[in-house]
Amino acid sequence: MTLAVRVRRALGTHWYAWTMVAPVVLVIGVIIGYPLVRGVFLSLTDANEANVERNIGVNHLPATYKFTGLDNYKAVLTDGVFWDRLGWTVVWTVGCVGLTFLIGLTLANMLNRTLRGRTFYRLALILPWAIPAFISVFTWRMLYNEKNGILNKLLAGGGIDAVPWLNDPTWAKLSVIAVNVWLGVPFMLVALLGGLTSIPGELYEAAEMDGAGPWQRFRNITMPGLRAVSSTVILLSTIWTFNMFPVIFLLTRGGPGDATEILVTYAYRLSFVDSPRNFSESAAWGVLILVLLSVVAVVYRRALRKQGEVW
């Protein structure tokens, strides 16, 4: 069979499938593929605001940045800033995902039973999800306001000194984590509740008949039953939290100083906030972030596979 014939035959059989996926492939190719290649390329140059191709009035200035090999990576990896930010990003991700998952699991278990007012509780608890995240973040900024915010006023009512929620490095870290957990619990709750309802009730009855206590039932029926759902939501929420831009950007702008700056917001700052805008270093940060995430995903999948997960 010649190649032409084979191509024609493949087209004949698969043309409708290919047509159906074409828009997605096209969009992803143009908007993610090209920028990604370009981003990797930029990270190997010394591009910044002053030397990229640009138009000033009617004058067109050509690009004058040059290829510098791995210099950016060397600079970023030997500079302490990257490691500081990475350390905090890890604390942030683990803290947020861990707390969100624990709270979500607890609440899902509380709701997964006959209970007066169940619908009300469920609706109230998923409310944070219904509101756009940036609105909630602004609201929290208002609540956290050091001089006039309601939180400090309430504390003052109890005779406690004002807490510098967003102005002290340590408090700011706790505050941003709290907001992100508040935002993330509803998703966990809904996903885990879905997982819980799919566990057959007969299993619990059988276990109870065999004399298993509540904790044993939880460990031996609930946890294994939730494994498929929870492994997926934990992976997703790790990736989302690692890349969580709006919470930190809008709540503290990475401050005070750069105490709450995670990798993603710092990279954004390098190319859009700082002056002069340093495109190449920002791109290098981006590539490093992507590499880190890929490693996390691969390791996580390996670990799951070892436990006999199909996913």
Added chain:
Amino acid sequence: MTRKHNGRVRPAPAGTRKRNQRSRPASVGLHVALIIAAVVAVFPPLWLLITSFKPRNDAFSTGVVTHFTFANYTHVLADTEFLTWFKNSVVVVGLTTVLGVFIAATTGYAVSRFRFPGMRPLMWLLLITQMFPVAVLIVPLYNLLASLGLLNQPAGLVITYLTIAVPFCAWMMKGYFDTIPVEIDESGRVDGLNPFGTFWRLVLPLARPGLAVTGFYTFVTAWAEVAYASAFMTGEENLTLAGGLQTFVNQYTNDWGSMTAAAVIIAVPAALVFAFAQRHLVAGLTAGTTKG
């Protein structure tokens, strides 16, 4: 919940009732814990709503509204560019949702029903694009949109948002289509419909809950996106809501009154869409996340 089939009650309740019988302290403890959680969840949005009805100078008073006023709302609607931002957001989000749901559905359907060369790489691509940090893409994307003349254009943002929403949605739609029996497709083929006809006339109507969930997800993602919107849209008249809201409270101004009113107006459509879609949400998410 007891479900009745043909008038017969499921035999389960006898056993479950026993399990669900709690001692009184346990019951009280359960309700106390849930009430605390519900208060924590509801308080911030509620406080936002309350504050928006206070006169501007009282924005930070601790009490409930003493001088009820719509001044913040009228100020935001009449004296700021808010309506322009709202219109920009509606255009961007509307286009993103319609296009996003449509191409996520066709892709999900193709991946669910056909075995074709390039399918596995495509699945991987959809999974991996979800992890792409904004930071790697944003500068090159900025340059790309600039060279295409799409900066400050709704179309630029729409295309960008599609890449955020579509991979996850296509993945979820695949889970949905997997639950629809293949016999339906076959009956369509017997009746002489081509694959597109089968998809459009038979399968898509059955997948309505899935479409609702993906539509909801796309809507919420686009409505609440901040990073791209702040970077690609500049100039008062081009901002979307996420960018516009930042202009009320920043290092120069502190107009919390207007901020709260604007925030409430922004949150209402999102909450309505959410209320509409939340029935399907549990089913949609579990279908999408447990099947891979």
